[in-house]
Amino acid sequence: MIDLAKLRAVPPFAELSDERLQWLGDHLAEIHVKAGDVLRREGDTNPVFFVVLEGECQATKFSGAKQIPTNRFIAPSFFGGAALLAGTPAPGTVVAATPCHMALLPERAFKELLLSSEAFSRAIFRTSLDRLTTLEATVRNREKLAALGTLAAGLAHELNNPAAAVARTADCAVETLAMLNNAAVALSRSTIPPDAMSALDSLGASKGPAHGPAGDALQQSEAEDALLDWLAKFGIARPWLMAPSLARTGIRPADLEPLVTRLNEEQFAAGIQWLAATLELRSLVEETRRGAVRISEIVKAMKSYSYMDQAPQQAVDLHGGIEDTLTIMQHRLKHGVTVRREYDRSLPKLVVYGSELNQVWTNLIDNAIDAMEGKGEIVIRTGRDANDAVIEITDNGSGIAPEVMPHLFEPFFTTKPLGEGTGLGLDISYQTVVQRHSGEIRVDSRPGRTTFQVRLPLAPRGSVSK
Structure with a gap:
C-alpha cells in the first residue's frame, strides 16, 4: 500500500481531498526499479x-544522431502527463538515474482525476506547458548548433580541396623554379x-592549356607519348619530364621542327628545357590562382550567408542568398x-532577416537532397505573384505520403529513422517564413515531384515580429 503522505508531497496531488487521495492510492500500481532501468x-x-x-530519473531526447539530456525528475515528481493530454507518443526517453520507488497511474484514472480536480488539472497543464516549452527551446538550440556543425564540416571539406x-x-613551383634556373644557365652557355x-x-606565349572534355584524356596521353618519342630522337635528356608540360599547352612536334634546323643539339636541348620549365611554372601559377580564388569565393559566400558584421534585418537580394546557400552546401x-x-531577376530586394531566410533555403534544399537519396535534380524557381x-524548390524524389502532409510543420515530427532527424527543420522554416516575415509556406507533392513554395510579401504586411 502506497503511503498517502508521500502522494500528497507530489505537487499535483497536494490539494486533493483525503477521499480523492485515497481513491488515487487505490488506482496506482506501485513499482521499484533499479538504476539504469528504462x-x-x-x-x-x-x-x-x-x-x-x-x-531520481533522467530524461533524454534524440537530436540528430545523439541523445541529449532534457530534464531530471527528482522525487517527489512526475512525468508523462503531456503525452497523455495530447494523445501523442512519448517525446523522450526516461531512465532511472538511481534506484526508484514509483507509482503508475493508468490513462483512464488520470483523465478521471483531471476532470474531477481543478487543482490537479491546473498543475498538470501548467507543468506540461513549461516542460514542453523548455524541451522545444533546448532541442531547437541543439538543432541550430548541429546545423552549424554540419555547415562547418562541409566548409572545411570544400576549403581543404x-x-x-x-x-x-x-611545392611543385619550388622544383620548377630550380629547373628554370638550370635551363637559364644552360641557355647562357649555349x-x-x-x-x-x-x-x-x-x-610559349601563343599556346595555352588545352580545355578539352574529360574524354580527351586518352588523346592527351597519346600526344605526350608522341612528343616524348620525338624529343628522345633528338637527344633531349629526360624527355619524360618535359613532354607533359609541352603537350598540355598544345605544342606538337610540328611546332618545334623549325627550331631543329636552326639550332645545334646543345642549343635545342637548352631551349626545350627552358620552354618546358616556363610553361610548367605558368601552369602552376594559374592552378594556384584558381585555388586561391575558390577559397576567396567560399569565404565570401559564408560571410554573405551569415550576414556577418551586418544588421539582422536589411534589404536583401533573394537570389544572392540562395546562391550563397548553394555554395555552402556544395559538399x-x-x-x-x-x-x-x-x-x-526583376524581383526587387526585400527587407528581411537574411541569415534566417538562408537557414530556410538550407533546410528545404537539405530535405530535397534526402528525398532524392543524394541523386536527382533540384529546380529553384523565383517569380512574382x-x-x-514566390520562391519554389522542387525535387524529383519519391514524394511525401498523403498521411504525412498534415503533420509536416509540426515540431518534432519527422519521417526519418530515430536519431537521424529532430523534426524541427520544417518547423523552424515555418516559424521564420510565417511568424518572422508574415509570409506563407506551402507544399505540393506527388511521386517524382515535390515542391515547397515560400511566399514573401514584397511590401511589409504590418510590422515584422521581433
Missing part, C-alpha cells in the same frame, strides 16, 4: 502517468641566337545532384 522510450505509446516517490591544391602547386630565343618565347550537391535555376515574391 521506464519509457522515445516514441512509446504506452498510456501511463509516472509518479516518482523516491529516487583548394587549400591542398595551393600547397601542392607551391649562346642560342636571339631570333631563336624570340621564336621559343613566342611559341552535399556534388555527388549526384544537379541544380536548375529559373530566376526572375501579385504582391508576393
Whole structure:
C-alpha cells in the first residue's frame, strides 16, 4: 500500500481531498526499479502517468544522431502527463538515474482525476506547458548548433580541396623554379641566337592549356607519348619530364621542327628545357590562382550567408542568398545532384532577416537532397505573384505520403529513422517564413515531384515580429 503522505508531497496531488487521495492510492500500481532501468522510450505509446516517490530519473531526447539530456525528475515528481493530454507518443526517453520507488497511474484514472480536480488539472497543464516549452527551446538550440556543425564540416571539406591544391602547386613551383634556373644557365652557355630565343618565347606565349572534355584524356596521353618519342630522337635528356608540360599547352612536334634546323643539339636541348620549365611554372601559377580564388569565393559566400558584421534585418537580394546557400552546401550537391535555376531577376530586394531566410533555403534544399537519396535534380524557381515574391524548390524524389502532409510543420515530427532527424527543420522554416516575415509556406507533392513554395510579401504586411 502506497503511503498517502508521500502522494500528497507530489505537487499535483497536494490539494486533493483525503477521499480523492485515497481513491488515487487505490488506482496506482506501485513499482521499484533499479538504476539504469528504462521506464519509457522515445516514441512509446504506452498510456501511463509516472509518479516518482523516491529516487531520481533522467530524461533524454534524440537530436540528430545523439541523445541529449532534457530534464531530471527528482522525487517527489512526475512525468508523462503531456503525452497523455495530447494523445501523442512519448517525446523522450526516461531512465532511472538511481534506484526508484514509483507509482503508475493508468490513462483512464488520470483523465478521471483531471476532470474531477481543478487543482490537479491546473498543475498538470501548467507543468506540461513549461516542460514542453523548455524541451522545444533546448532541442531547437541543439538543432541550430548541429546545423552549424554540419555547415562547418562541409566548409572545411570544400576549403581543404583548394587549400591542398595551393600547397601542392607551391611545392611543385619550388622544383620548377630550380629547373628554370638550370635551363637559364644552360641557355647562357649555349649562346642560342636571339631570333631563336624570340621564336621559343613566342611559341610559349601563343599556346595555352588545352580545355578539352574529360574524354580527351586518352588523346592527351597519346600526344605526350608522341612528343616524348620525338624529343628522345633528338637527344633531349629526360624527355619524360618535359613532354607533359609541352603537350598540355598544345605544342606538337610540328611546332618545334623549325627550331631543329636552326639550332645545334646543345642549343635545342637548352631551349626545350627552358620552354618546358616556363610553361610548367605558368601552369602552376594559374592552378594556384584558381585555388586561391575558390577559397576567396567560399569565404565570401559564408560571410554573405551569415550576414556577418551586418544588421539582422536589411534589404536583401533573394537570389544572392540562395546562391550563397548553394555554395555552402556544395559538399552535399556534388555527388549526384544537379541544380536548375529559373530566376526572375526583376524581383526587387526585400527587407528581411537574411541569415534566417538562408537557414530556410538550407533546410528545404537539405530535405530535397534526402528525398532524392543524394541523386536527382533540384529546380529553384523565383517569380512574382501579385504582391508576393514566390520562391519554389522542387525535387524529383519519391514524394511525401498523403498521411504525412498534415503533420509536416509540426515540431518534432519527422519521417526519418530515430536519431537521424529532430523534426524541427520544417518547423523552424515555418516559424521564420510565417511568424518572422508574415509570409506563407506551402507544399505540393506527388511521386517524382515535390515542391515547397515560400511566399514573401514584397511590401511589409504590418510590422515584422521581433
